[in-house]
Amino acid sequence: MKIYHLLAKQTKLEPISGDRINEITFLKTLSRDHEVYYNNQRFVADQPDFGLNDLPIVAPNGDYDLYIVRNNIEVFLQLPRPKVWIACPYNEEAFKEADAVATFNRAWQERLQRFHSDPDMFDFFSGCYPKDMVAPKQVINLGQVLDESFEPRHGSTGHFRYRARFGFGFVVGYFGRIVDETLPRDYLSILPRLEQEIPELCTVFAGSIRVPLPSRSIRAVRTIPFAEMPDATSACDVVLSNEQPAANWAGSAKPLEAMACGIPILLTARPSRVEQLGGDYPLFYEGRDDLYQKMLTLWRDRDFYEHVRRRMLRTARSFFPGARADELNRTLQELVQGGSQTQDSRHRRTRHCTNAQ
Numbered sequence: 468m469k470i471y472h473l474l475a476k477q478t479k480l481e482p483i484s485g486d487r488i489n490e491i492t493f494l495k496t497l498s499r500d501h502e503v504y505y506n507n508q509r510f511v512a513d514q515p516d517f518g519l520n521d522l523p524i525v526a527p528n529g530d531y532d533l534y535i536v537r538n539n540i541e542v543f544l545q546l547p548r549p550k551v552w553i554a555c556p557y558n559e560e561a562f563k564e565a566d567a568v569a570t571f572n573r574a575w576q577e578r579l580q581r582f583h584s585d586p587d588m589f590d591f592f593s594g595c596y597p598k599d600m601v602a603p604k605q606v607i608n609l610g611q612v613l614d615e616s617f618e619p620r621h622g623s624t625g626h627f628r629y630r631a632r633f634g635f636g637f638v639v640g641y642f643g644r645i646v647d648e649t650l651p652r653d654y655l656s657i658l659p660r661l662e663q664e665i666p667e668l669c670t671v672f673a674g675s676i677r678v679p680l681p682s683r684s685i686r687a688v689r690t691i692p693f694a695e696m697p698d699a700t701s702a703c704d705v706v707l708s709n710e711q712p713a714a715n716w717a718g719s720a721k722p723l724e725a726m727a728c729g730i731p732i733l734l735t736a737r738p739s740r741v742e743q744l745g746g747d748y749p750l751f752y753e754g755r756d757d758l759y760q761k762m763l764t765l766w767r768d769r770d771f772y773e774h775v776r777r778r779m780l781r782t783a784r785s786f787f788p789g790a791r792a793d794e795l796n797r798t799l800q801e802l803v804q805g806g807s808q809t810q811d812s813r814h815r816r817t818r819h820c821t822n823a824q
Contacts, residue, residue: 468532468803469502471546472510475538478521480505482693485643485720489571490537491517492612496788500796504531533803535569549803551607554579555595555717562601567802569609574738575716576608593712607798611718611743613786617697617727625698632688633702636667637766640703642691642721645676649709653752654733655681657759665766673699700728705765708734715739726783729776731765733758745782749775 474480474490482488495512497503503510507527511518526545527534536543537553540561552558552565554575562568570576582588582600589598620626633640641651654670662668662684672680673688680687691699700706708714708721718739725732726744734740736751744751750765752758765772784790 468799469504469530470497470799471504471507471527471529471531471534472497473506473524473536473539473542476524478506478524479519480517486537488614488693488720489611492614492788493609495614496612496792496795499788499792504529533799551802554603554606557596557600559601562603565603567605567607568603569607570716571609571611572716572718572739572742573608574742575718576606578716578738579603579606591715593715595713605802607802609798610791610795611720611723611786612788612791613720613723613727613783615787616694617700617724617783619729619780620698620701623698623701625695626701629695629699629702633671633686633699634667634669636669637665637705638669638671638703639705639707639762640671640673640700641707642696642699643674643709645672645674645678647678648711650678650681651707651710653710653755653758654707656755657762658682658684660759661762664763671703696724697728700724700730703730705762706730706732708732708740710735718743723783723786726779726786729780731772731775731779733761743786744779748778 472490472494474487477487480487480491480494482491494503494505494510494517498510498512504527505517505519506522506524507529508519508522524539524542526542534546534550535553536546536550538556540558543550543552543561544564549566550564551567551569552561554568554570568579570579578585578588578591579596582592582596583602589596630638639654641654643649658670669686670682670684671686671688674690676687706721706725708719714735715737716739722732722734722740722743731750733750733752735753740751741748750761752761765775
């Protein structure tokens with residue numbers, strides 16, 4: 468298939484935010500089997516800047532089999548069918564026009580399908596969708612994909628460099644955009660107790676830090692280039708995840724990246740994370756005391772730590788492009804074939820009515 472894709476008003480794809488990283492890994496997977504064009508330019512996974520020039524965004528003038536757009540309603544409304552709108556952010560016109568809206572995990576897909584039949588879904592999506600949301604014609608799941616560069620980097624030069632920056636003790640890392648709503652408050656509430664029990668504890672917050680850090684013992688590290696994230700993640704003993712309501716469904720990349728590096732991640736059992744890590748993942752915590760006990764177990768019990776690590780590495784395999792490509796292809800082929808059959812049916816009905824006249 469020949470597929471057109473666009474992310475908002477981004478003329479280039481740079482791995483400098485979660486949305487862009489997600490789009491890049493998605494396009495890398497898609498381009499394994501299809502001709503993929505970003506803003507009308509051929510996307511080439513192994514080329515510098517993916518073979519893309521920094522050109523103005525214009526609606527496509529070529530013939531594509533499928534159009535996929537996220538957060539650019541002006542272009543989306545100009546597109547022929549079949550066309551897909553990424554399900555967040557919500558846009559009423561887009562939901563009306565789209566042949567399908569796309570999610571990145573089944574928890575999101577299934578609950579969006581139940582939005583009007585289950586009153587709890589409004590709270591589940593934390594107001595992301597209005598109560599009078601337009602019901603989409605179809606909801607498809609594109610799934611999440613792990614960048615193939617993520618792997619354990621223990622013993623590498625980059626790993627040693629980040630250990631030196633983070634500390635050579637028991638390192639707990641938190642990565643990403645750090646604002647009031649994303650602070651890992653459960654961990655912060657038990658940090659003084661942990662520091663009494665784990666003398667060599669090093670807590671690191673790395674990324675875009677936009678608020679004062681609540682403890683002087685936390686090490687602040689500026690934003691880490693995406694290419695170095697496997698080294699930085701591998702330099703931690705444990706990583707933390709964010710706990711804002713969108714974690715119910717949005718499917719953060721943090722658990723996937725931690726899995727691929729074999730670094731235990733502590734987090735609550737929200738539906739998107741259960742899908743990523745499995746229902747029997749041993750480090751889902753319930754409340755601050757449980758988080759405290761699980762952190763101490765990871766520090767004290769090396770056999771348990773290694774068990775979790777090996778389990779994560781096995782689970783990560785199902786999120787790499789090679790494992791995700793077949794399911795993604797089936798989803799898109801079914802959408803395109805379904806759209807073609809609908810168009811053929813409409814064409815036959817039109818011919819029948821014309822002949823009857």
